[in-house]
Amino acid sequence: MNMETEIKQIIADSLKVPREVITDELCIGDIPQWDSLGHMTLMTALAKHFGITFQREEMTDLEDVSDIVALVTEKSSQ
Amino acid sequence: MKTIEEKIFEHGENNPLYCAIKNGTKCVTYGELARCIHASASFFRKQSWYGKGRSVVLAAEKQLEFAYAYFGAHLAGLVVLPVASDINQSRLEYILDFLKPCAIIGLNHNDVQLPFIALDTFAMLEETGDIHDFPSQDDLADILFTTGTTGAPKAVPLTFANELAAAEQINGYIGNEQEDVELLALPVSHSFGLGRLRCCLFNGQTIILMGSFANTKRLYRTIDEEKVTGFTMVPASWKYLQKMSGEKLAQYASQLKYIEFGSSYFSADDKKHMAELFPNTRVTMHYGLTEASRSCFMEFHQDADALGSVGKATPGVEVKIFDESGNEMPPLGEGEICIKGRHVTKGYLKHDNQDTFFDDFFRTGDFGYKDDNGYVYLKSRLKELINVGGKKVSPMEIDQQIQAIPGIVECACVGVPDPEGILGEVVKACIVKSPGIDVNFKQIAECLHGHIEEYKIPVVWQWVDEIPKTSNGKILRSQLR
Missing domain, CATH: 3.30.300.30 (ANL, C-terminal domain)
Known part of the structure; x- marks a missing residue:
């Protein structure tokens, strides 16, 4: 599984939605499951899975799935 | 006195091109809103199941079509039962069994044998020449269900007069005006969010709908681009914003004229901190319940010496403390917080309301006291929610x-x-x-x-x-x- 697929699978699992719902353009908050509580749970799951931490500025700058994939990929490679 | 629906139509005539509700890139003006509500009312009246005073379940989704369907149903003389779109099956079944509504809107549950109407239907209705009378003040507008702690959820009927009184009292306290632009990220399935929609439209101001607080980037961009002047949240929303973006919201302190908090415990320290971050904003917090919306209010600067309270009775509302026999307690005497006002429900439906009121004061089930200055202090929620x-x-x-x-x-x-x-x-x-x-x-x-x-x-x-x-x-x- 490549990195992008893995991240999207974690997003789907964390939000408890089918994997096909998680498109690049899907924005945080676009589906009922992705509310603030869902988002907190997701960020915690990603941080734990990849052993990374997020800075506030980085979290504020996220808008959609592609932003999350890019940020997690970048931080994991550091 | 005019109902909220009548006021929306008045704004539609006097200010037809002014933006009423914005959702994403879509903006509906007051003129368009009045036309869509009118068309929705005509649509309802044509349904085979229609009957004045009958009820419909409406999924409270934060989208334009919800507003058309909600106010359109009112204009058609229907009683709305707003429910969360993620309502669980057993609660929905309870509501359906209890009130026997005649249709269900925006909530497609396979097991429900009722006429179903998709919310999108209300986006494309043609205007008709029908004439609709505005609802009367004493007619039922909505029936909301309490969460239910000591038994089954209770059905709370609210008349148009109740909702009008609440809107007038809330707007009067907060001071929001026609030129204000409010951002609503709270759910409209709860009385706080739905109440904000009614308050803003009653005033003829613009309200911007946003899915939730989750997307902070979008939230701040919207505040910036739409020149938002009013904002509402619950303490958990503020905690979330702080966790995700620190105190970035305070960058808009000079732009935000008012903030309304509600619904849950917020410490005196948190209130003090908010007052410091927003020195010139009217930062308010309410205490209320579905049965008696926003019965107390406080403003964090003005009431700096009583931040541990839930505020004073909202102008137009009376709050008294009674002992268990219904005797009024003196200042500082503890007892049940009871509320009287035009906004208070007349009592639960299909319920023995013997214990609901002390005379004409609604019994909240909350325990507390009132000090010499009229500040109400909440000691515990007897209802254990x-x-x-x-x-x-x-x-x-x-x-x-x-x-x-x-x-x-x-x-x-x-x-x-x-x-x-x-x-x-x-x-x-x-x-x-x-x-x-x-x-x-x-x-x-x-x-x-x-x-x-x-x-x-x-x-x-x-x-x-x-x-x-x-x-x-x-x-x-x-x-x-």
Whole structure:
């Protein structure tokens, strides 16, 4: 599984939605499951899975799935 | 006096090109809003099931079509039962069985044998030449259901007069005006969010709908681009914003004219901090309930010496403290907080309302006192509701779901502080299991998925040997926290 697929699978699992719902353009908050509580749970799951931490500025700058994939990929490679 | 619906039509005539509601890139003006409400009312009247005074279930989705359907149903003389779009099956079944509504809008449940109308239907209705009379003040507008702690949820009827009074009292206190632009990220399925929609449209101001607080980037961009001047949140929303973006919201302090907080506990220190971050903003917080919306208000600067209270009675509202026999308590005397005002429900439907009022004061079930200056202090919520990020959770509902799992003898849920410090409270489950049964908390949580909403699933778990109870069998939840 490549990195992008893995991240999207974690997003789907964390939000408890089918994997096909998680498109690049899907924005945080676009589906009922992705509310603030869902988002907190997701960020915690990603941080734990990849052993990374997020800075506030980085979290504020996220808008959609592609932003999350890019940020997690970048931080994991550091 | 004009109903909120009448005021919307008045704004439609006097200010037809002014933006009423904005959702994403779509903006509906007051002229268009009035036309869409009118067309929706005509649509309802043509349905075979239609009858004045009958009720419809409406999924409270934060989209333009919800507003058309909601106010259109009112204009057609229907009573609206607004429900959350993620309502669980058992609660929905209870509501359907209890009130026998004649149609269901925006909520496609396969098991429900009722005429179904998709919300999108209301986006494309043609204008008609029909004439609709505005509803009368004493007609029923909405029926909301309480969370239900000591038994089944109760049906709270609200008349057009109740909702008009609430809107006037709230706008009067907060001071929002026609030129204000408000951002609404709260759900409209709760009385706080739905109340904001009514208040803004009553005023003829612009309200911007946003899915939730989750997308902070979009939230700040919207505040910036739309020149938002009013903002509403629950304490959990503020905690979330702080966690995700620090105190970035305070960058808009000079732009935000008012902020309204509501729905759950917010410490005096947090209130003081908000007042410091927003020195020139009217930062208000209310105390109220579905049956008596926003009965007390406070403003964090003006009431700096009483930040531990829930404020004073909202102008137009009377708050008194009564003992259990209905005798009024003197200042500082503790008792039940009771409310009188034009906004208060007339009593629950299909319910023996003997214990609902002391004379014409509604009994909140909350315990507290009033000081010499009229500030009301809340000591405890007798109803034992759990407040998960502003969403009220009945412990009994979760108890019952857990007790239905094989191997579980008994369960009692309580609210405990969120270990993450975000949601205010989360659900803690104390469970007694059958001896020799191999079941763990993860399995129990998995059993709950799909039966109750995700936020109701316990976060803290504990095995106990027995559930503490009074001599007459009432669970002593306070001992389980």
